Amino acid sequence: MEKVRSGEAVNIKASTWNAFVDAANFVKEAKHSASGKGVASGLDVGIVRVKNGESTLMERFSGLVLTGVAVTPETNEDEFVSCPPVFSGMLMTAAREGMPWCVLLEPIPAGEIGRAMVLGVTPAKITVSASDDQYAQPRAGSSTGVIETAATGTARILWKESGTGTKWAILQLGGAGSGGGGEEKALMCKVTGGDSTNGYSVTVYPNGRSEGGTHSAKLFLPDVALDADIPAGTWIIGHKGAMSSTGGSET
Amino acid sequence: MSFSYVPGEFRIPKIPNFNPPDGVWVGSGTDSGYFAFRLPYSYWGDNIMVRNDLCFSLKVNGSTLSPVYTPVNGYMHWSGGGHLYYTQTYGWVYMTGMFPGYEPLEENVKYDRDKGVYTGEGDAFYTCWGLPSYEGDEVELRGRGSLYGKEPKTLTASWNRWICETGEFGRYEPQGSVTGTRYLGLPRFRGSNNEYFVRSLEKTNGRFTYGRIRYQGGKWVIGSIGADSGWHEGDEPDRDGGSVSFRFCKNEGSEAKGSDITVTLQDFVKGDETGKAYLGEVAIWR
Numbered sequence: 001m002e003k004v005r006s007g008e009a010v011n012i013k014a015s016t017w018n019a020f021v022d023a024a025n026f027v028k029e030a031k032h033s034a035s036g037k038g039v040a041s042g043l044d045v046g047i048v049r050v051k052n053g054e055s056t057l058m059e060r061f062s063g064l065v066l067t068g069v070a071v072t073p074e075t076n077e078d079e080f081v082s083c084p085p086v087f088s089g090m091l092m093t094a095a096r097e098g099m100p101w102c103v104l105l106e107p108i109p110a111g112e113i114g115r116a117m118v119l120g121v122t123p124a125k126i127t128v129s130a131s132d133d134q135y136a137q138p139r140a141g142s143s144t145g146v147i148e149t150a151a152t153g154t155a156r157i158l159w160k161e162s163g164t165g166t167k168w169a170i171l172q173l174g175g176a177g178s179g180g181g182g183e184e185k186a187l188m189c190k191v192t193g194g195d196s197t198n199g200y201s202v203t204v205y206p207n208g209r210s211e212g213g214t215h216s217a218k219l220f221l222p223d224v225a226l227d228a229d230i231p232a233g234t235w236i237i238g239h240k241g242a243m244s245s246t247g248g249s250e251t
Numbered sequence: 252m253s254f255s256y257v258p259g260e261f262r263i264p265k266i267p268n269f270n271p272p273d274g275v276w277v278g279s280g281t282d283s284g285y286f287a288f289r290l291p292y293s294y295w296g297d298n299i300m301v302r303n304d305l306c307f308s309l310k311v312n313g314s315t316l317s318p319v320y321t322p323v324n325g326y327m328h329w330s331g332g333g334h335l336y337y338t339q340t341y342g343w344v345y346m347t348g349m350f351p352g353y354e355p356l357e358e359n360v361k362y363d364r365d366k367g368v369y370t371g372e373g374d375a376f377y378t379c380w381g382l383p384s385y386e387g388d389e390v391e392l393r394g395r396g397s398l399y400g401k402e403p404k405t406l407t408a409s410w411n412r413w414i415c416e417t418g419e420f421g422r423y424e425p426q427g428s429v430t431g432t433r434y435l436g437l438p439r440f441r442g443s444n445n446e447y448f449v450r451s452l453e454k455t456n457g458r459f460t461y462g463r464i465r466y467q468g469g470k471w472v473i474g475s476i477g478a479d480s481g482w483h484e485g486d487e488p489d490r491d492g493g494s495v496s497f498r499f500c501k502n503e504g505s506e507a508k509g510s511d512i513t514v515t516l517q518d519f520v521k522g523d524e525t526g527k528a529y530l531g532e533v534a535i536w537r
Contacts, residue, residue, distance in 0.1 A: 074463050076475055098527060189529060197286065197305065199257070199277060202529065219529040220277070224259040226305060227320035238529030245526040246420065247437040247452055247519075248253025248282035
């Protein structure tokens with residue numbers, strides 16, 4: 001496409017006109033209306049389709065964990081390669097902590113597919129636990145996909161309303177500076193049972209001892225004294241991590 | 252999940268001929284209470300699995316002494332119908348009626364020329380200068396003190412465990428009084444097309460998957476039923492061995508070509524699955 005000078009006759013080729021139309025459509029589809037509509041044939045970078053894997057409707061701005069894809073290469077390689085992926089979205093639980101998650105950009109009924117953001121900047125309604133929290137993540141155990149603030153996390157809070165409680169915020173998902181990802185967290189844990197060899201059952205207090213425990217977890221010790229167990233009620237600093245797992249005698 | 256690897260070092264008192272492992276596979280679910288670890292250069296087997304017993308037991312004339320992970324004079328001790336512990340004076344002592352660590356008394360040891368026997372006075376105890384190193388090994392416990400010259404006792408070792416002869420991951424066969432085969436690792440199968448199929452750690456909808464082998468539409472298949480390029484139908488692979496044949500199938504009228512695939516157990520592998528857990532920032536040892 002070549003530019004023309006002032007007063008020069010404009011002779012538009014069909015290919016040039018079509019390029020203009022394509023560009024206009026691209027811009028149009030990139031804009032999201034407040035109702036969450038606006039995507040017709042394609043998706044922006046960072047926006048994916050998510051199937052609500054829960055049994056209830058998930059509201060707009062809920063946080064869901066991406067637990068898998070609807071179509072795997074094993075199921076249908078052609079469809080996996082040629083079609084935009086559809087992820088399975090489920091509520092955050094203690095077992096799913098550390099997994100990727102998304103913010104729903106529109107309400108999604110149970111079992112249906114809608115749009116969600118995994119990378120980019122989006123408004124969201126979040127629960128502010130502490131006004132100086134810089135990050136946000138879905139709350140483990142929430143039945144509605146509540147996104148709450150935290151000292152560390154995978155979504156950076158670019159802006160939020162002042163105060164605590166349910167507030168509007170602007171979140172940066174996935175980009176640089178999105179926190180430690182949860183894997184490096186050092187959290188207060190309170191022993192509730194177990195022993196050194198089988199591991200301890202603990203209640204995790206992500207926001208400190210005074211804020212109350214949020215979920216249960218398993219804690220192991222790097223030094224195992226076989227003649228000494230830690231009694232219930234003991235506080236331990238736990239470092240969350242991924243441990244190798246393999247099969248056993250299950251059938 | 253069934254086993255999680257804990258990079259924990261056992262902090263236990265010294266035991267002759269026994270080096271505790273540097274890391275342990277800890278069982279959960281159906282494997283709860285089971286531990287698997289490596290004991291290289293050990294008489295007990297390089298790769299063993301135990302249930303609760305993290306060290307061997309001793310037997311005095313058939314009576315079991317269980318390990319107690321508290322040091323006595325720097326060494327572990329065993330207790331049951333008496334105590335066997337290390338002493339500065341006598342080496343290993345077996346004694347009943349006293350606490351572990353008690354230094355027994357021995358007096359007036361002399362030889363009775365008329366009877367042709369040694370006699371002594373003091374506490375009734377036995378000693379030996381070493382422990383049995385493996386199953387079947389026997390060590391004589393000699394009478395000391397008031398038992399000097401009396402009938403000795405026999406000290407043996409036993410460890411109820413499962414041993415894997417093929418490496419860290421595989422079938423663990425019972426040793427001692429335990430029964431049944433146990434497993435550590437994920438079975439890996441190889442197809443006649445040289446494709447590997449590793450079993451999943453968790454079940455999905457009540458079924459494992461094996462790489463591309465999955466349960467679909469009431470059948471075990473490789474690929475997708477109804478795919479234009481065809482698919483294979485067979486049975487669930489068996490971790491106890493044997494081969495499973497997968498028959499090539501295609502849609503009616505399709506010109507797709509393919510051949511049957513035979514799937515055979517190759518070995519067991521760790522896999523690349525991980526589970527979430529916490530490592531505690533605390534160290535306890537003596």
